[in-house]
Amino acid sequence: MTERDQDSTRERLRGRRRFLAGLGAAGIGGLAGCTGLLGEDGSAGNGNGSGNETSASEAGFGEFRGSGPLAEDREELQGTRIADLPDLSGELTIYLGGGEGGLYRDLLARFQEIYPDFTVNPRESGTADAANTIISEGDATPADVFWSVDAGSLSAVANEGLTASLPSEVVDPVPEEFHPDDAWVGTAGRARAVPYNTNELSADDVPDTVMDFPETEGMASAMGWAPTYGAFQAFVTAMRLIEGEDATRQWLQDMVDAGVTEYNNEFLVSNAVADGELNAGFANHYYALRVQASRPDAPLDLAFTSGDAGALINVAGAAVLGASENTDLANNFLRHLLSAEAQEFFATRTYAYPMVEGIPPVGGLPSIDELNPPSIDLSELSDLQPTLELMREVGVL
Template sequence: MTDRDGRSFDRRRFLAGVGAAGAAGLAGCSGLPFGDSSPSDDGESTENGSAAFDEFRGSGPLVEGRSDLGGTRIEDLPELSGELVIYLGGGEGGLYRDLLDRLRQIYPDFEPVARDYGTAEGANTIISESEASPADVFWSVDAGSLSAVAGEGLTAQLPSEVVEPVPSEFHPDDQWVGTAGRARAVPYNTEKLSADDVPDSVMDFPDSEAVASSIGWAPTYGAFQAFVTAMRLIEGEDATRQWLREMVDAGASQYNNEFLVSNAVADGELDTGFANHYYALRVQASRPDAPLDLAFTSGDAGALINTAGAAVLSASDNGDLANNFVRHLLSSEAQEFFATHTYAYPMVSGIPPVGGLPTIDELNPPEIDLSKLSEIQPTLELMREVGVL
């Protein structure tokens, strides 16, 4: 497999050493429980309000040796001060609030007022409230929900100093900016398959004797529906309909979420499946000897990188504070928090992913406008037509 610059890399080297993760937790869209997210007790000092990486970094052997990381440090940003109303879309099982608590400890005059919603619920609430919304920031785990709010003209353009550290595809039109990424991946059972058995294109899965006969998916899960939406946008409705039908005909097994898919692969109940990358890491963290690894497809919907992100609402009277808060989400410390507590992909260079994962630059995601992932209704209609939902 080659990266976006044409360099080759091994499609099966990504979970080496992950079994030592122990206490490190994973985040996703499912509301599943997470590991300990408390700060380390042996970290650097935070004198004069400066933040130390160890106060943000997750615990466990998986994150040992992570030092001298790049990016912009919190101590180099303007201080946070005042009240900020933040709508949390998803909230990563409480981890967003944990990060807010860390920022509150650094800045005693900063008072984040967080309100929890589901991703779609949060977006719909803001759209319903429109210009009267009390929210200053919408911080959501899903690009589609952010784009839905932006599509209604309710977000403010983010300043260049906010979005500059993040690749352009993760801040479309500067109406929101990605804070942590998640890659579509193919967990597979290493006792049943090798990485070479996994097709490089997701469109080839129905015709692959190696994978089609024992594969799992979670059609009711938001991440899977975003994947199908990406397929519909890239391949067209007819090709997506045919792919879904062929996968149904091949006997794809249905699960309620992608953690269960990844667990079933580790158990040998399935040979392979479709899931966001961090679910396999979560399985390996609790089951270090599980015969589980990840493969990645290339340049297609199966290689989609979706993202959590934040938007500043145009009706906010706290624009400067809100923009500064988003800059803090992209600080080295916050990016390390996302990488080591949620196993997400950092959005800024200088903060590597954990677990031997390939970097974003080594992956080959499709060229797609993430804002269009909000166009979910045609996808749901198509999935119902085929009988997947």
């Protein structure tokens, strides 16, 4: 990227940074999308079958969409509709790594309501545990699908040669970087971001690169992070791959020396920023939305860095296991996860970035195309052990 392009990107992002504050109390308060269940009327949710463009007010999206102001006025959504896909019929064993507080289970339940002949046997655990179980089971695994909230765990399984190559009808709607080698496909995205307290900082106070944070006045001495959290470790892994081990070690040490505060997870980091305990922190983008859902007047906003590990876009995704005897059904299931209705579910209930064109993110978030993530193969995020050793060496873990 040229210096002129970088300057243009920075200016565009500065214009997008205050998206939460711009919504105001009326624009984001009362969100139920984080915890709401699926549709109450049990209807199948099929639309007009055009597959290209449909009004959000038509039957179908209402049974998948979250409630609250962020889910309103989402018209002219595009994408493949569930009605355009073959019916789901048969039985799948799905290893579910993570699950966004049960919301993924809700989506599975909705599919089973739509298709009475479709049965899911979910096995739930943490992302690393699920991946390690599949790797341990090898070709004897009973799993047909591995659906995980973390690209690193998907890549770990793929690197063992345990995933089937996905057909073009599954992966084509998704940007290439989110289906590396067609071994798995992204279903929902999350961007690294910097939640900051608007009473203490402005968007211009937040550096464009995380490497500058330790030396930036008002940042490192009042920053928070969650080093035991998987998303943070993926971020450090990306930094190690981009900047090198020595620079990453020095950055971690500089942040520790500057007095960064540790929290158990990034939702707590975002709450601490809103409380004024911190000026800023490191977190996935959707945690700020979740804080604002219950605290619409909180002095909280998001900034995005540019082109570095702090701008990493990670994904939840799904893979079909090579040992599965239900490959056709499993591939069809993945197509359902990428349907317009399911993508609207992820956007308005988990606040994730949709993976297909035609379904916009919520809350005035910049689109993935407007962000400037680093050029990194997400499959490399599975190389976590050197990151953990580095963090232990510095004393972060």
